[in-house]
Amino acid sequence: ILNVEQSPQSLHVQEGDSTNFTCSFPSSNFYALHWYRWETAKSPEALFVMTLNGDEKKKGRISATLNTKEGYSYLYIKGSQPEDSATYLCASTGGGNKLTFGTGTQLKVEL
Amino acid sequence: NAGVMQNPRHLVRRRGQEARLRCSPMKGHSHVYWYRQLPEEGLKFMVYLQKENIIDESGMPKERFSAEFPKEGPSILRIQQVVRGDSAAYFCASSLSGKETQYFGPGTRLLVL
Numbered sequence: 118i119l120n121v122e123q124s125p126q127s128l129h130v131q132e133g134d135s136t137n138f139t140c141s142f143p144s145s146n147f148y149a150l151h152w153y154r155w156e157t158a159k160s161p162e163a164l165f166v167m168t169l170n171g172d173e174k175k176k177g178r179i180s181a182t183l184n185t186k187e188g189y190s191y192l193y194i195k196g197s198q199p200e201d202s203a204t205y206l207c208a209s210t211g212g213g214n215k216l217t218f219g220t221g222t223q224l225k226v227e228l
Numbered sequence: 229n230a231g232v233m234q235n236p237r238h239l240v241r242r243r244g245q246e247a248r249l250r251c252s253p254m255k256g257h258s259h260v261y262w263y264r265q266l267p268e269e270g271l272k273f274m275v276y277l278q279k280e281n282i283i284d285e286s287g288m289p290k291e292r293f294s295a296e297f298p299k300e301g302p303s304i305l306r307i308q309q310v311v312r313g314d315s316a317a318y319f320c321a322s323s324l325s326g327k328e329t330q331y332f333g334p335g336t337r338l339l340v341l
Contacts, residue, residue, distance in 0.1 A: 153332075158334075160333055161271075161319070163331060163332075208271075214261070214327065215284060215286070216263070217273065218270045218271040220270040221270065
């Protein structure tokens with residue numbers, strides 16, 4: 118994998134459903150994996166930064182895992198709520214500090 | 229503690245004019261990054277600055293674009309002689325150190341007529 122890729126591109130779920138998305142990134146020269154939540158007309162909001170293989174982070178109903186050997190991260194949302202509707206971005210950093218972003222997963226939670 | 233501030237939020241310029249975008253990092257942050265989102269594309273890195281120094285400008289177009297982060301005052305992204313293809317959302321982020329979380333501002337939407 119040469120670029121950061123996210124799937125699916127968009128997702129519609131019902132309130133109360135649990136869901137997950139995937140981020141794939143180059144495993145060579147890896148330093149950190151970032152997840153952001155981005156609502157329209159607002160700033161991207163930092164969720165997690167993970168660096169170690171096997172890392173797991175949790176913030177309320179949202180959690181993330183990291184596999185640096187195979188180059189992927191999962192973001193999980195438990196019991197989705199309408200306010201979780203947003204675009205979820207992942208980004209990786211290699212040896213430098215610049216973030217290389219995926220194109221995001223657009224989540225819509227319906228009542 | 230105020231977050232990252234950007235101004236203006238919206239900027240309209242005619243072709244050939246100059247655009248100046250400002251970014252005030254979070255208090256205590258000395259690392260600033262600029263990213264650009266072209267229509268229908270994702271966020272792309274442009275430049276990374278640390279007080280008075282450009283650390284990485286590998287994402288900056290070679291011509292017409294420049295960035296600075298003076299000892300006092302905000303970081304400035306300057307686009308000279310704008311063209312329609314410069315129309316995009318420009319986001320600034322800041323961090324406490326080079327390896328930590330980058331916090332984003334609300335962006336400046338530039339429209340070139």
